Amino acid sequence: xxxxxxxxxxxxxxxxxxxxxxxxxxxxxxxxxxxxxxxxxxxxxxxxxxxxxxxxxxxxxxxxxxxxxxxxxxxxxxxxxxxxxxxxxxxxxxxxxxxxxxxxxxxxxxxxxxxxxxxxxxxxxxxxxxxxxxxxxxxxxxxxxxxxxxxxxxxxxxxxxxxxxxxxxxxxxxxxxxxxxxxxxxxxxxxxxxxxxxxxxxxxxxxxxxxxxxxxxxxxxxxxxxxxxxxxxxxxxxxxxxxxxxxxxxxxxxxxxxxxxxxxxxxxxxxxxxxxxxxxxxxxxxxxxxxxxxxxxxxxxxxxxxxxxxxxxxxxxxxxxxxxxxxxxxxxxxxxxxxxxxxxxxxxxxxxxxxxxxxxxxxxxxxxxxxxxxxxxxxxxxxxxxxxxxxxxxxxxxxxxxxxxxxxxxxxxxxxxxxxxxxxxxxxxxxxxxxxxxxxxxxx
Ligand SMILES: Cc1cc2nc3c(=O)[nH]c(=O)nc-3n(C[C@H](O)[C@H](O)[C@H](O)COP(=O)(O)OP(=O)(O)OC[C@H]3O[C@@H](n4cnc5c(N)ncnc54)[C@H](O)[C@@H]3O)c2cc1C
Numbered sequence: 001x002x003x004x005x006x007x008x009x010x011x012x013x014x015x016x017x018x019x020x021x022x023x024x025x026x027x028x029x030x031x032x033x034x035x036x037x038x039x040x041x042x043x044x045x046x047x048x049x050x051x052x053x054x055x056x057x058x059x060x061x062x063x064x065x066x067x068x069x070x071x072x073x074x075x076x077x078x079x080x081x082x083x084x085x086x087x088x089x090x091x092x093x094x095x096x097x098x099x100x101x102x103x104x105x106x107x108x109x110x111x112x113x114x115x116x117x118x119x120x121x122x123x124x125x126x127x128x129x130x131x132x133x134x135x136x137x138x139x140x141x142x143x144x145x146x147x148x149x150x151x152x153x154x155x156x157x158x159x160x161x162x163x164x165x166x167x168x169x170x171x172x173x174x175x176x177x178x179x180x181x182x183x184x185x186x187x188x189x190x191x192x193x194x195x196x197x198x199x200x201x202x203x204x205x206x207x208x209x210x211x212x213x214x215x216x217x218x219x220x221x222x223x224x225x226x227x228x229x230x231x232x233x234x235x236x237x238x239x240x241x242x243x244x245x246x247x248x249x250x251x252x253x254x255x256x257x258x259x260x261x262x263x264x265x266x267x268x269x270x271x272x273x274x275x276x277x278x279x280x281x282x283x284x285x286x287x288x289x290x291x292x293x294x295x296x297x298x299x300x301x302x303x304x305x306x307x308x309x310x311x312x313x314x315x316x317x318x319x320x321x322x323x324x325x326x327x328x329x330x331x332x333x334x335x336x337x338x339x340x341x342x343x344x345x346x347x348x349x350x351x352x353x354x355x356x357x358x359x360x361x362x363x364x365x366x367x368x369x370x371x372x373x374x375x376x377x378x379x380x381x382x383x384x385x386x387x388x389x390x391x392x393x394x395x396x397x398x399x400x401x402x403x404x405x406x407x408x409x410x411x412x413x414x415x416x417x418x419x420x421x422x423x424x425x426x427x428x429x430x431x432x433x434x435x436x437x438x439x440x441x442x443x444x
Contacts (some may be wrong), residue, residue: 010303024321030065030354032076032085039073039086039357048117050107050141058104060192065096065105070218072361083361088358092143093220109140116430119421124157125150127287128427131271133157135288136181137207138416142291144180144240145222151184151288152225158284159192171195174273174282176261179206182288183244185255187225198253206245207290210331211237215312218280226251261289264424270420289419292414298326303389304415308408312338322346322404324392327410327411328356333363335409340375347375348403350382384408 021382049161050076052065061080069075070093076085082105082369094107112118121127125134133154136147156174173189175182178200189196203209211217215237223229227247248255256275263274295310297303311331315338325336328351336349349367356378370376382396392405418428 009376011337027163028077028423029079032078032083035073035076035085036083036341043250048088049090050109051084051087051090052082052096053057053106053110053397054084055104055106055107056081058102059100060102060104062101064099064101067091068095068099070095070361072364080174084212086304086357089360091360092141093218111429113429115140116428117140117416118429119418120427120429125154126157129266129425131266131284132424133284133286135286136177136179137290138177138181138287140291144217144219147179147181147206147288148184148222148224151181151186151286152188152223154286154296155188155192155194155381157183158194169281170270171197171280171282172266173284173286174199174218174271174280175286175288176273177288177290178204178265179288179290180244181290182286183207183247183427184224185288187227187251190251190253196254197280198255199259199261200255202256203251203257204248205241207292207312207417208240208244208293208438210311210313211335213310213316214238215334229236261421266425285417289417292418293416295410295414296412298384298410298412300384300386302400303410305387305389307406308387308410310410312409315339315342318342318345318407321346321406323347324384324403324408325349325411326408327351329411329413330359330363332409332411333359333367335411336376337363337366337370339409340370345375346377346404347378349380350379350396352381352383354380401410 010427027355059081061077061082063077065082066075068075070087071089071091073086074084074090075082075096080374090107092107097107109115109118111118119127119134121134121139125139127134135150135154139150155173160444172194173196175185175196175198178198182198182200183204186196186198191435208217216234217237217240218234220233221229221231224247248391259275259277264285267270267281270283273280273282273285318339319342323339323345325332325339325347332349333356336347339345340347356367362418367376371378379394382394384392384394385400386393389407390404391402392408393402395402
């Protein structure tokens with residue numbers, strides 16, 4: 001009788017503790033399987049850029065990585081193991097890596113030899129051309145923090161290789177791009193007493209310049225050489241740009257703005273860097289050009305009209321207007337949200353897919369809110385066919401529609417500068433070299 005009682009109590013305890021856990025596990029697995037199927041159908045499971053690499057032999061399926069990801073559904077738990085659901089949403093925060101209790105996860109680029117979208121580099125970010133290095137997003141890892149870290153790392157490597165040039169007409173290092181990676185490389189070059197110059201085809205600041213006004217930039221504490229640590233996790237775009245401007249003035253950074261670099265060739269023991277203004281020589285070159293390149297065009301009639309824009313800096317300048325945003329990445333969604341919040345605007349967003357699936361979770365929530373409030377009209381499965389003076393002609397599903405329009409804002413990604421890299425002799429992995437533009441990473 002006593003043992004029956006013990007069995008009964010044990011069974012009840014197991015029922016109370018285990019059954020709800022099991023049901024929750026089953027429910028989650030079902031949801032994650034459905035999400036994975038949907039992502040696979042949309043081709044989103046294949047990562048572009050960085051992604052969490054899971055060691056299945058170590059993973060215990062605890063779900064800590066899934067919980068901490070600020071981007072939502074990058075990861076899920078399927079058959080008791082972490083699995084990639086929407087790899088394209090990964091922007092490389094690395095919280096999953098930190099949260100995994102058994103070290104089964106690492107955020108990175110995988111085997112870059114198999115990837116046609118990443119230039120081949122060694123552990124110090126030196127490309128297949130000795131002396132040409134890559135820092136920042138051009139190498140595949142996004143985030144300001146990574147760009148800063150790599151800018152510092154490549155200069156350290158150049159110093160370690162010990163090649164200093166005695167010819168005063170030759171720079172130790174030429175840095176192409178004055179985004180976070182290039183600026184940080186310049187500061188590290190000052191610290192190491194290297195002769196350097198930075199070229200940028202625009203003003204310094206890099207992609208941050210293109211962010212919408214007052215955008216909150218998420219980062220993690222990061223050490224900027226000479227300057228110190230940026231400690232907070234969120235900064236406004238304006239604060240970050242102001243900080244870089246102060247740094248440029250304080251440390252007298254040698255930057256030539258509005259000077260685009262067109263070519264880099266090896267010239268005996270030096271490199272010759274050809275810009276729109278002339279030729280410069282250096283012992284090393286750091287490519288810190290980012291991946292946005294030139295904005296990708298739609299190639300439709302009327303795209304050359306002045307009302308067509310490829311970036312939105314100040315949404316407040318557009319009020320009481322008919323606006324069409326084209327694209328489905330973060331930049332497009334952030335623009336549609338910014339414009340949808342202005343008084344009197346009628347905002348449509350045209351996207352060739354059936355839903356917004358590559359965007360950050362926060363952006364997805366924001367746009368859905370505005371769609372519900374009828375402040376933004378989504379036109380899925382659509383493509384712009386012609387931009388006319390006061391309208392836009394579009395194919396939406398099987399129909400042709402024409403909508404009133406004052407401005408078109410196109411966020412179709414950028415052409416990464418892969419052609420220029422290939423011409424320098426920089427090799428890429430994978431089979432196709434370089435990758436086709438339509439396969440290139442989309443704008444965030
Ligand atoms: C909408 C959006 C939101 C983002 N939000 C965040 C965020 O919240 N947190 C975060 O950490 N990251 C965010 N990022 C990513 C972050 O902006 C990038 O990872 C980072 O700016 C990369 O720095 P970089 O120096 O490698 O390149 P970039 O910042 O892209 O700078 C490259 C520079 O090179 C210059 N250049 C390019 N070609 C040439 C040439 N031929 N000659 C001369 N100059 C050239 C460009 O003009 C540019 O100034 C976001 C990106 C986008 C698009």
